[in-house]
Amino acid sequence: MIQFLGGERFFELDFPIFVNRETESFKVKYHQHDFIEICLVEQGHGFHHIGNQTIPVQKEDLFLLPVGTPHVFRPSSPDSNEPLVICNYIFKLEAIEEVKQWIPGDSELFRILYSPEHRSKPWYHYQDRHNRFAQLFDSAYLEYHQRLSDYRTMLKTTLLQVLILLHRMQSDVAGKGEDRAARGMEKVKDVLHYVNNHLHEPLVLKELAEKNLMSVSQLQQHFKAATGKTFTQYVQHLRIQRSCDLLNTTNLSVQQIAQRIGYSDMKFFHALFRKITGCTPREYRNHSRNEFFRGVLEP
Template sequence: MVGRIDHLDGERFFEEDLNIFLNRELESFTTLQHTHDFVEICYVGEGCGYHYVEDQVLPVKQGDLFVIPIGTSHVFRPSSPKQDKMLVIYNCIFRKELLDSWHHLLQKDSITYTAIYRPAECRQRWLHVQDKHDTFSTIMQNMYREYLKRSTGFETVLTVMLIQMMVQLQRFEMINETETVSFRLLDEVIHYIKSKYTQNLTVQDVADYFFLSASHFQRLFKKSTGLSFTQYLQNVRIQKCCELLKSTDIPIYQIANQVGYQDMKFFHALFRKKTGVTPRQYRQNFQELDEADLSYMLQ
């Protein structure tokens, strides 16, 4: 599907005494999957398609950024050979020697640093991020314009912007690492909610308890559970209501109060939305079921 793997020599791109090259490429089906002896940063500027990296096929769209270390094979393909299905890639390729005088500015234990200087040690043969806030789009487009203008000192400016991109990539790594650590708190968060659900519990209460901002907590919680904090809390409360309705004769309004609901109109509407029946019907259904089971057992 992709064809044989070619090898691209940096001498085809780099001008004399210039260790960096940028272009804006409209991808097609003619380029072979290839490796190269330089580092490449690829940014999807327009359209969508596929990125063949090593033996994987990754769907890509505007905002996807890849760092391709030396020796990693890859190629981009548009989603269709038709001309109306475009895939535009900004490419920044550079010799790693370009950053030798600056590598002390990068964190040596980062994936970004390893991909550039020690590619054989990379856990993954490439680095992929989604540019959700157009951080890298701005840098890449500015670099491309600077490369085309060739004003005095443009290589120095390009090097500075490349370092800026490296630092932003490392910050992205740190955010992901922080989120991974935060996810480890999920069991504790769930336990906390289940122990406090009868109280007037809010997002801010839980976020404060675990030293997180409310917005960050909500994003982590939704990503991990698939539910918002409010949805999860409602499910816990309604589940407890069902247990009490089945196992006790406590009046319904008292059960609602016990699980944290004082507004009976809201409680009845929520219970019906979650279970499909009213609290009274739910209790009656289980009482009738229990009587039927008892009758069957006495036959």
């Protein structure tokens, strides 16, 4: 079930721009909204469940989410020593009407903002390799929460700078091709899609490499470059993440959940679950029901 979050939950009545910084947990539900969101991973590791994909994320990952994009961030585990921290810049177009005057009409950014039915992708993923976005997001966060004089003007100006940088990045990609990390993700895209949809089946690296006309070493290299994890680490974390979701949202037994995500050896499943999350499946379920289901994105 996808929860809908309206902008009125976040925006002031006459100012549809909002900036916040969230330490992600398993409390927030899979959701979509009626505003545009730009998300920057500022700290930690985890996963971004977006559309029908699960993307490993870490510091410097940047996402542009058009109106209506279903998604949710999840940390690697509920007891991670390094939390997953996301800074969100959300807005509606009426906050920056002047943007339409300078964005080229044939650009991808123009299509995202003003002609979404013609955009090339459902959502966009970038890397903030030089911390230029991090500086702008940090400035915007301070302006929004300190409320100094003319803070609204500063927030609009900073948002315009963010959009200009996005436009430049999109133009560079169109003109020069994707960078190394993006190319690596492209090469394993089919593998990631297959893994995400076949977690309940045996997943053998050699077989996946052969299906995609690559050697095992090539697939390992591209997979690590694209996800930041080895194939085994990615599959294990994704399976445990999926089991956490089932523990949260169903009444299935622990054994049934283990079987649904591809584990028949319960001893191995319990050991792996504790290694990744820091607790047993039963402890996790009790903890989530006692704490995480009290509300969703409470203001």
